[in-house]
Amino acid sequence: MKFICEKNKLQEAISVTQKAVTGKSAMPILQGLLIDASEGKITITGSDIDLSIETKIDANIIENGKVVVDARLFGDIVRKLPNSSIEISSATDNSIEIICEKTKFNLIHMSADDFPVLPSIDEKNIFSIEQKLLKNMIRGTIFAIAQEESRPILTGVLVEIKDGRINLVALDGYRLALKSEAIDSDGSIKAVIPGKTLNEVVKILEDEGVVNITFTSNHILINLGDTKIISRLLEGEFIKYTSIIPEEYSLKITVERNKILNCIERASLVAKEGNTNLIKFDINDEFMVLTSNSQLGNVREELNIILQGEPLQIAFNAKYMIDLLKIMDEEEIYMEFSSSVSPCVVKNKQDDNCTYLVLPVRLLNN
Amino acid sequence: MKFICEKNKLQEAISVTQKAVTGKSAMPILQGLLIDASEGKITITGSDIDLSIETKIDANIIENGKVVVDARLFGDIVRKLPNSSIEISSATDNSIEIICEKTKFNLIHMSADDFPVLPSIDEKNIFSIEQKLLKNMIRGTIFAIAQEESRPILTGVLVEIKDGRINLVALDGYRLALKSEAIDSDGSIKAVIPGKTLNEVVKILEDEGVVNITFTSNHILINLGDTKIISRLLEGEFIKYTSIIPEEYSLKITVERNKILNCIERASLVAKEGNTNLIKFDINDEFMVLTSNSQLGNVREELNIILQGEPLQIAFNAKYMIDLLKIMDEEEIYMEFSSSVSPCVVKNKQDDNCTYLVLPVRLLNN
Numbered sequence: 001m002k003f004i005c006e007k008n009k010l011q012e013a014i015s016v017t018q019k020a021v022t023g024k025s026a027m028p029i030l031q032g033l034l035i036d037a038s039e040g041k042i043t044i045t046g047s048d049i050d051l052s053i054e055t056k057i058d059a060n061i062i063e064n065g066k067v068v069v070d071a072r073l074f075g076d077i078v079r080k081l082p083n084s085s086i087e088i089s090s091a092t093d094n095s096i097e098i099i100c101e102k103t104k105f106n107l108i109h110m111s112a113d114d115f116p117v118l119p120s121i122d123e124k125n126i127f128s129i130e131q132k133l134l135k136n137m138i139r140g141t142i143f144a145i146a147q148e149e150s151r152p153i154l155t156g157v158l159v160e161i162k163d164g165r166i167n168l169v170a171l172d173g174y175r176l177a178l179k180s181e182a183i184d185s186d187g188s189i190k191a192v193i194p195g196k197t198l199n200e201v202v203k204i205l206e207d208e209g210v211v212n213i214t215f216t217s218n219h220i221l222i223n224l225g226d227t228k229i230i231s232r233l234l235e236g237e238f239i240k241y242t243s244i245i246p247e248e249y250s251l252k253i254t255v256e257r258n259k260i261l262n263c264i265e266r267a268s269l270v271a272k273e274g275n276t277n278l279i280k281f282d283i284n285d286e287f288m289v290l291t292s293n294s295q296l297g298n299v300r301e302e303l304n305i306i307l308q309g310e311p312l313q314i315a316f317n318a319k320y321m322i323d324l325l326k327i328m329d330e331e332e333i334y335m336e337f338s339s340s341v342s343p344c345v346v347k348n349k350q351d352d353n354c355t356y357l358v359l360p361v362r363l364l365n366n
Numbered sequence: 367m368k369f370i371c372e373k374n375k376l377q378e379a380i381s382v383t384q385k386a387v388t389g390k391s392a393m394p395i396l397q398g399l400l401i402d403a404s405e406g407k408i409t410i411t412g413s414d415i416d417l418s419i420e421t422k423i424d425a426n427i428i429e430n431g432k433v434v435v436d437a438r439l440f441g442d443i444v445r446k447l448p449n450s451s452i453e454i455s456s457a458t459d460n461s462i463e464i465i466c467e468k469t470k471f472n473l474i475h476m477s478a479d480d481f482p483v484l485p486s487i488d489e490k491n492i493f494s495i496e497q498k499l500l501k502n503m504i505r506g507t508i509f510a511i512a513q514e515e516s517r518p519i520l521t522g523v524l525v526e527i528k529d530g531r532i533n534l535v536a537l538d539g540y541r542l543a544l545k546s547e548a549i550d551s552d553g554s555i556k557a558v559i560p561g562k563t564l565n566e567v568v569k570i571l572e573d574e575g576v577v578n579i580t581f582t583s584n585h586i587l588i589n590l591g592d593t594k595i596i597s598r599l600l601e602g603e604f605i606k607y608t609s610i611i612p613e614e615y616s617l618k619i620t621v622e623r624n625k626i627l628n629c630i631e632r633a634s635l636v637a638k639e640g641n642t643n644l645i646k647f648d649i650n651d652e653f654m655v656l657t658s659n660s661q662l663g664n665v666r667e668e669l670n671i672i673l674q675g676e677p678l679q680i681a682f683n684a685k686y687m688i689d690l691l692k693i694m695d696e697e698e699i700y701m702e703f704s705s706s707v708s709p710c711v712v713k714n715k716q717d718d719n720c721t722y723l724v725l726p727v728r729l730l731n732n
Contacts, residue, residue, distance in 0.1 A: 073635060073662060080632045095663060103632060107663040266446045266469060269439060296439060297461060297473040 001065025002089035003037045007081050007100065009057045010042075014075045016227055017046035019200040020053040021071040029114045032068035033075075035088075036112070037061050045118065046071060051197050052118050053204075055227040063089070066112040067096055077105055118230055121221040127161060127185050127213045131224070135205040137168045137179040138198050140354055143323050144170040144177035145195040153236040156192040159220075161185060169241050170195075175320045176244060176357040177327075189215050192238050197231035204229065245357055246345060249336035251309035253283060254349060257333045260290075261325040263301040267292040268318035270299050278361055279318040283337075284311050292318070314340045315361045324356040367431025368455035369403045373447050373466065375423045376408075380441045382593055383412035385566040386419040387437040398434035399441075400481045401454075403427050411484065412437060417563050418484050419570075421593040429455070432478040433462055443471055484596055487587040493527060493551050493579045497590070501571040503534045503545040504564045506720055509689050510536040510543035511561040522558040522600040524607070525586075527551060535607050536561075541686045542610060542723040543693075555581050558604050563597035570595065611723055612711060615702035617675035619649060620715060623699045626656075627691040629667040633658040634684035636665050644727055645684040649703075650677050658684070680706045681727045690722040 017033055025031060025048060034045040040061055045054040067090065078086070081100040091097045091106060098105040138157070146154035151173075158169040166183040169176070201222060205211065212223040215233075222229040264279055271277045271292040282289040283305070290301040314337060325333075330348040337344050340363075346356040383399055391397060391414060400411040406427055411420040433456065444452070447466040457463045457472060464471040504523070512520035517539075524535040532549040535542070567588060571577065578589040581599075588595040630645055637643045637658040648655040649671070656667040680703060690712055691699075698715040706729075712722040 070662065076635045077632065080628065080635065082628070102668040103629070104666045105632075105636070105663060106665070107636075108661070262446065262448075263469070266443065266471075269442045269446065270471070270473075295474070296436070297471060299472070300470045302468040 001035075001037050001067060001096070002062040002087070003042055003059040004062070004085055004087045005042060005057060005059035007078065007083055007086050010086060011075075011078050013042075013044045013055045013057045014071070014078055016055050016204055017044045017053045018071050018075055019203060020046035020048055020051045020229075022048045023072065029068060029110055030116075031070055031072070032110050032115070033071045034066060034068050034112055034115045036066040038064045038066075045115070047116050047118070049116055050194065050232050051200065052116070052230045053200070053227065054118065054230075057226070065090055068110040068112055068115050069096065069107055074107065077107070119216075119219050121214055121216055121219060121230065123212065123214045123221065123223065125187060125214060126223075127166070127183065127187060127189070128210050129166065129181075129183060129213065131205045131209050131211050132207045133181060134211060135202055135207075137166070137181060138202050138205075140179040140327055141168045141170040141177040142195055142198050142202070143327060144172055144175050144356075146172035153192055153234055153238055156194045156234040157198055158192050158238045158241070159189065161187055161189040169238070171239060171241060171244070174317070174359050175324070176241060176355075177324065178241065178245070178355040180353055180355075190238075191215050191220060192234040192236070193220055194231060194234055197229070201229060244343075245355060246336075246338055246343060249309070249338050249345065251283065251307070251312050251337040253288065253308070253335050253337075254306040254332060255288075255303065255335060257325055257328055257331055259303055260333075261322065263290050263303055264318050264321050264325070267299045267301055268322065270294050270297050271318055276361075277318045278315055279321070280313065280315045280363075282313050283307065309337075312337050312340060314344070315363050316344070316358055317361055320358045324358070328354065328356070367401075367403050367433060367462070368428040368453070369408055369425040370428070370451055370453045371408060371423060371425035373444065373449055373452050376452060377441075377444050379408075379410045379421045379423045380437070380444055382421050382570055383410045383419045384437050384441055385569060386412035386414055386417045386595075388414045389438065395434060395476055395480045396482075397436055397438070398476050398481070399437045400432060400434050400478055402432040402478070404430045404432075411481070413482050413484070415482055416560065416598050417566065418482070418596045419566070419593065420484065420596075423592070431456055434476040434478055434481050435462065435473055440473065443473070485582075485585050487580055487582055487585060487596065489578065489580045489587065489589065491553060491580060492589075493532070493549065493553060493555070494576050495532065495547075495549060495579065497571045497575050497577050498573045499547060500577060501568055501573075503532070503547060504568050504571075506545040506693050507534045507536040507543040508561055508564050508568070509693060510538055510541050510722075512538035519558055519600055519602040519604055522560045523564055524558050524604045525555065527553060527555040535604070537605060537607060537610070537723075540683070540725050541690070542607060542721075543690065544607065544611070544721040544723075546719055546721075556604075557581050557586060558600040558602070559586055560597060560600055563595070567595060610709075611721060612702070612704055612709060615675070615704050615711065617649065617673070617678050617703040619654065619674070619701050619703075620672040620698060621654075621669065621701060623691055623694055623697055625669055626699075627688065629656050629669055630684050630687050630691070633665045633667055634688065636660050636663050637684055642727075643684045644681055645687070646679065646681045646729075648679050649673065675703075678703050678706060680710070681729050682710070682724055683727060686724045690724070694720065694722070 036043040041056045042059045087099040095106045160167040167180045214221040279292045332349040334347045402409040407422045408425045453465045461472045526533040533546045580587040645658045696714040702711040
């Protein structure tokens with residue numbers, strides 16, 4: 001193997017593919033990146049078996065070949081090299097030689113034969129979506145996935161394509177996040193993508209361009225052109241989320257998102273210390289009162305609202321409200337309530353592309 | 367106690383005084399900030415006994431008084447309040463009331479009587495120095511203090527004022543850092559300031575203005591006007607550092623700081639994994655070769671230099687070289703050597719305001 005490539009391109013390729021290398025694997029080969037030089041390109045691949053990322057960059061290939069090198073060390077070395085051409089070649093003693101200007105590294109490599117083979121996916125049925133839109137949808141839902149492994153399916157995000165729409169749904173038993181957008185496709189799909197995969201995908205997606213997505217029964221392929229992301233899907237049936245979202249309400253308020261977020265964040269400073277992080281809403285005619293207390297003190301916040309319906313007292317875990325209010329993007333939002341023991345539904349005032357739901361905390365005097 | 371003040375000023379005062387609150391103390395009162403309202407000002411004080419910081423801000427004092435509140439919680443609350451006037455007053459039940467626009471907090475307080483009394487220091491003999499210059503001198507030496515507590519005196523920085531100069535010196539047995547500047551004073555002092563104190567002082571010093579310093583036999587008072595920093599001094603005799611710095615050399619090289627720093631940083635990537643972090647210099651006529659190796663591979667760097675004297679081979683712990691090369695500010699530097707077992711002295715080419723010294727690592731074949 002021998003090739004010459006530009007430092008910047010190589011550094012970027014390493015940075016993208018490293019995202020699939022967890023560094024926690026017991027298998028040393030999975031701490032590595034596969035470098036494959038052939039056909040005028042080098043292909044760099046990182047994998048933890050569940051998630052694999054490969055990316056191609058142009059290079060002057062002098063001799064085909066492939067090796068596996070330690071991802072972190074190789075990445076650190078390339079990042080520190082001068083901004084110039086880099087020549088990489090196999091040396092005799094299980095090492096590669098990296099030459100850049102007056103710097104020469106010899107780096108032990110592992111055998112490319114031991115590197116996991118990526119599943120081959122036939123890109124027949126492709127869904128196309130704007131990278132920016134997909135990134136936005138993932139960010140708008142992923143915070144609501146379950147952190148515990150007790151119900152593995154809930155550690156992923158449901159992707160549902162049907163009737164010309166794409167829906168992303170995450171829920172953890174206490175709250176639900178749904179983002180929905182039109183998609184130019186008459187296909188239909190239902191798959192659950194691991195949260196870990198989507199966390200990395202969000203970092204790779206850019207603000208421009210389109211991404212092509214292919215599903216198989218076990219895998220998703222996200223194709224960005226030079227970069228391909230392949231992840232296994234989570235097995236099992238996702239919860240029928242539509243039945244959870246209430247269609248009616250007895251109270252609807254309009255409120256400025258930033259103002260209620262500030263109120264809840266402040267109130268939770270006192271509540272956090274009591275470990276309940278409980279915040280109470282007392283919703284009245286023209287304003288709502290938010291209160292919270294712990295052994296350290298108490299707080300009372302007053303907020304102007306527009307109210308339609310009956311006054312209500314209800315309590316929430318402040319964290320769940322803060323999470324969704326932070327991620328929403330419109331300045332004015334609706335909050336819909338049915339009773340003090342029914343979920344609260346939060347929506348944008350204008351765009352109906354998202355629905356958030358939070359279960360209340362039942363108080364002793366309810 | 368009752369006063370009204372501006373949120374921004376209060377937030378800044380909390381941020382400065384919090385730096386003395388370690389949060390690790392077993393005494394709950396030391397987790398607090400003392401708020402003292404009197405004479406048209408409020409004085410906020412944080413202390414961990416060794417280090418105390420007090421700062422005064424203007425306020426509309428309606429009733430004198432003082433309380434101690436939890437530093438972190440009080441700081442978080444004030445930071446989250448709207449940018450407006452804040453009214454703070456004692457309530458009946460061992461709590462203070464914080465009112466800002468439509469927000470009202472009640473916060474449990476502790477008794478001001480339990481708060482440590484700051485040593486009273488008579489500001490008779492004052493040394494004045496530019497804040498920026500002092501910050502620069504601290505940054506240029508503090509990295510070389512000892513991290514281990516086995517010789518407590520070396521966990522501090524020696525401040526020496528004599529003959530119209532101020533010297534700051536830190537050393538840890540492997541390296542030494544000395545910064546020296548002219549000072550407009552005919553006084554004389556020798557004191558060792560704890561590294562922890564200087565770490566906080568560096569964050570508080572600004573790029574403009576002068577600071578007044580007073581020493582007593584046990585304390586230093588750093589007076590920035592509205593803010594005063596009082597720290598105990600370390601007890602004991604500092605090492606006679608002048609006898610450590612060689613006055614002669616058999617080899618002197620001139621090298622670009624940034625280039626040798628990059629070479630050493632790259633080389634240390636391979637060396638770090640071997641835990642020795644050892645880097646070898648082979649200094650020859652017109653260039654030097656830097657090499658390093660471990661079980662992961664090896665590296666060779668070549669660097670142009672200007673050489674005066676005899677060629678030499680010598681080895682160092684890369685970290686010590688990196689630390690000092692990062693902190694120096696001139697682009698061209700001198701490195702002076704006597705033998706492969708004698709310390710290397712590093713200086714700026716132009717300004718002689720700093721002297722760095724690193725002990726070499728003795729190699730088996732020396």
